[in-house]
Amino acid sequence: MKTLNFANGDSIPVLGLGTWKSAPGEVKQAVIEAVKAGIRHIDCAAIYGNEKEIGEAFSELFKAGIVQRDDLFITSKLWNNMHHFDDVEPALRKTLEDLQLDYLDLYLIHWPVAHKREVIHPKDASGFLPLSEVPLIETWEGMLKVQDIGLTKHIGVSNFSSNKLQFLINNSRKKPEMNQVESHPYFNQNDLFDFCQRHEILFTAYSPLGSRDRNIEDAPDLFSDSTVRQIASTHACTPAQILIAWAINRGTIVIPKTVTPSRMKENLKASEIVLSDDEMHQLNQLDRKYRFIDGSFWIKEGNGYTLESLWG
Ligand SMILES: NC(=O)C1=CN([C@@H]2O[C@H](COP(=O)(O)OP(=O)(O)OC[C@H]3O[C@@H](n4cnc5c(N)ncnc54)[C@H](OP(=O)(O)O)[C@@H]3O)[C@@H](O)[C@H]2O)C=CC1
Ligand SMILES: O=C1CO[C@H](CO)[C@@H](O)[C@@H]1O
Numbered sequence: 001m002k003t004l005n006f007a008n009g010d011s012i013p014v015l016g017l018g019t020w021k022s023a024p025g026e027v028k029q030a031v032i033e034a035v036k037a038g039i040r041h042i043d044c045a046a047i048y049g050n051e052k053e054i055g056e057a058f059s060e061l062f063k064a065g066i067v068q069r070d071d072l073f074i075t076s077k078l079w080n081n082m083h084h085f086d087d088v089e090p091a092l093r094k095t096l097e098d099l100q101l102d103y104l105d106l107y108l109i110h111w112p113v114a115h116k117r118e119v120i121h122p123k124d125a126s127g128f129l130p131l132s133e134v135p136l137i138e139t140w141e142g143m144l145k146v147q148d149i150g151l152t153k154h155i156g157v158s159n160f161s162s163n164k165l166q167f168l169i170n171n172s173r174k175k176p177e178m179n180q181v182e183s184h185p186y187f188n189q190n191d192l193f194d195f196c197q198r199h200e201i202l203f204t205a206y207s208p209l210g211s212r213d214r215n216i217e218d219a220p221d222l223f224s225d226s227t228v229r230q231i232a233s234t235h236a237c238t239p240a241q242i243l244i245a246w247a248i249n250r251g252t253i254v255i256p257k258t259v260t261p262s263r264m265k266e267n268l269k270a271s272e273i274v275l276s277d278d279e280m281h282q283l284n285q286l287d288r289k290y291r292f293i294d295g296s297f298w299i300k301e302g303n304g305y306t307l308e309s310l311w312g
Contacts, residue, residue: 001040002271004202004253006154006177012073012105012202014248015271016041017264018257020048021213030259031057035067037264043180043204043255044099045077045110046091047120051098059100074101075180077110077158078143081117083134088142092151107152108180109139111159113298113305125303132304136164137171144174154178156202159295161311162195169199180204182293183252184243185228185286186220193252204253208243211292213257220290227286231279241266245273246283 003011017034027050082091114134119127143155156178169175183189183205196203210222223239232242247254248271256267295310
């Protein structure tokens with residue numbers, strides 16, 4: 001499996017398994033099947049509500065000797081209600097307990113949005129905390145601490161704009177090692193990707209297939225796109241494989257979610273597809289700045305967040 005490297009030489013497999021929406025009752029088997037198929041990178045988050053079951057999968061895989069801990073690259077994310085400096089370590093310890101691990105490979109701040117500790121999903125403005133009260137730099141200091149004490153090898157962020165990354169670069173002793181954001185040919189995020197490359201920050205593309213299990217009303221369908229289909233037919237592969245190959249050929253990490261074993265193999269195989277410069281150009285031309293995760297769920301009247309302040 002192809003990998004990219006962190007500054008210290010540690011590697012991350014370019015293809016990972018997403019686990020959002022992988023339901024209790026299916027996610028354990030999905031992770032076991034994925035690892036058996038050869039996937040070595042699993043993307044988790046406390047908010048996905050399935051880390052306990054994923055932990056059972058890891059425990060079984062290790063006990064059966066199918067892989068060892070250091071064969072896997074495991075990511076998780078700090079939820080928005082644990083942004084205070086003193087909350088970061090307990091949040092990560094809970095994730096480690098659920099995943100039955102001693103350390104993570106990568107821990108990310110999930111969103112540049114803060115909630116009150118007791119509020120997981122705010123219904124209105126009263127559940128939020130303004131960033132002036134819990135500045136992102138405070139949360140980032142908490143991330144540095146959990147890395148220093150060995151609970152995670154690498155630290156980074158998710159859903160951060162270049163301005164927010166620049167702020168951490170300017171104001172901290174260590175910059176994020178990863179930014180995980182939405183990216184696919186309808187929203188290629190070229191500028192943000194360039195920024196990350198210039199600053200040696202790795203870039204992970206989430207929802208690379210268009211978050212298809214959410215059935216978003218009026219959403220465009222990447223699989224029906226005529227350019228994607230035509231390139232798929234040239235390579236005798238599926239549209240999903242072209243979308244994954246596009247992400248990998250341009251130098252990003254990509255984390256398609258699936259609970260279907262045949263798709264795990266299909267997605268893994270996509271990492272071997274080499275796209276020509278012309279094919280990459282055609283796919284890059286498809287950009288229409290379309291977000292399947294538009295962040296509007298964070299904007300509540302009077303909470304101080306706007307789409308401009310979220311993504312800008
Ligand atoms: N940091 C963040 O804020 C976010 C992170 N993420 C991460 O990124 C991951 C992926 O994004 P997500 O939004 O889940 O959506 P994806 O774009 O990965 O789409 C997942 C859907 O595609 C289907 N699928 C997967 N492979 C294939 C294939 N080869 N052929 C046809 N259909 C396929 C899956 O079906 P099935 O499972 O039924 O096989 C599922 O319905 C998440 O699971 C999560 O780990 C996602 C959103 C936000
Ligand atoms: O990773 C993600 C999926 O789940 C979360 C909501 O429950 C999203 O906010 C987030 O972007």
